[in-house]
Amino acid sequence: MEKYEILINHLEETLQLAERLSRHLKPGDVLCLEGDLGAGKTSFTKGIAKGLGVEETVKSPTFTIIREYEGKEFPLYHMDVYRLKDSREDLGFDEYFHGDGVTVVEWAHLIEDQLPDQYLAIRFFIAGENRRRLFFEPRGERYKSLCKEFFHEYFGH
Numbered sequence: 001m002e003k004y005e006i007l008i009n010h011l012e013e014t015l016q017l018a019e020r021l022s023r024h025l026k027p028g029d030v031l032c033l034e035g036d037l038g039a040g041k042t043s044f045t046k047g048i049a050k051g052l053g054v055e056e057t058v059k060s061p062t063f064t065i066i067r068e069y070e071g072k073e074f075p076l077y078h079m080d081v082y083r084l085k086d087s088r089e090d091l092g093f094d095e096y097f098h099g100d101g102v103t104v105v106e107w108a109h110l111i112e113d114q115l116p117d118q119y120l121a122i123r124f125f126i127a128g129e130n131r132r133r134l135f136f137e138p139r140g141e142r143y144k145s146l147c148k149e150f151f152h153e154y155f156g157h
Contacts (some may be wrong), residue, residue, distance in 0.1 A: 002144060004136040004151050007127065012134065014040050017154070024150050025052070027074045027100045029142075030116055032108030035124025040132050041106045044122070045078055048104060052076050060106070065091060068101075075101035082107040118142055141155025 008014050009013045019122075025031075031048070033041040042060045049058045060080050069076040094122030096103045097116045103135075108115060118140025125133040138144045 002138055002147065003012035004156075006134045006136070008040070008132040008134060010041055010130045011040070012093065014043050014052055015047035015050065018044045019132075020148055020154060022048045022051025022102075024146050028098060029146075030097050030103045030105065031120040032115065032119050032121045033082045033085060033104060033124065034109060034121065035105045036126060039124035041124055041128055044081075044124070045076075045104045045106070048102070049076050049078075052102065066096070071101070075099075077101050077103040078106075079103065080106040083111045122148065 001087070008017065009048075013124070018031065021070070033044060035041055046058045048073070049056075049069055052074070054069040054076055056069050056079065058069065058076075059067070065079060065081060065084060067078045069078065079093075079096070079101070093111065105111070107111075108119075120143040121137040121139060123137065124136075125134040127133045132142065136147055138147045145150045
């Protein structure tokens with residue numbers, strides 16, 4: 001499996017990285033974020049939202065499970081499935097995954113059996129007080145090409 005790695009040195013860099021990634025996203029894209037509490041998953045989602053033109057304040061949907069935000073061209077669906085009691089509970093995930101917006105899922109491993117076949121997994125690891133190590137793991141051709149394009153642009157090669 002292909003894997004891309006980025007070392008982030010501060011919160012602002014996380015937001016900028018996600019905002020830049022958002023320019024490569026299109027409706028139907030699914031990002032699955034994994035990492036410890038405080039590793040930067042929600043901050044990353046805020047950067048995606050900014051890049052998509054969401055004007056509302058993005059908050060973690062910990063207790064509501066799913067929040068919908070209207071972007072300039074298409075919506076952002078932000079899921080936090082950490083408190084989901086039953087991974088088989090059907091909250092209409094398919095409608096989001098195959099819908100007209102970008103879906104970001106925090107703690108996606110908890111609903112692994114409901115995820116689409118193709119998605120971009122991003123794993124967050126704390127590497128110091130403000131440092132984070134991110135691993136991008138594309139699942140499927142769409143996300144392999146997205147990663148190649150994005151990392152080529154990001155690293156300027």
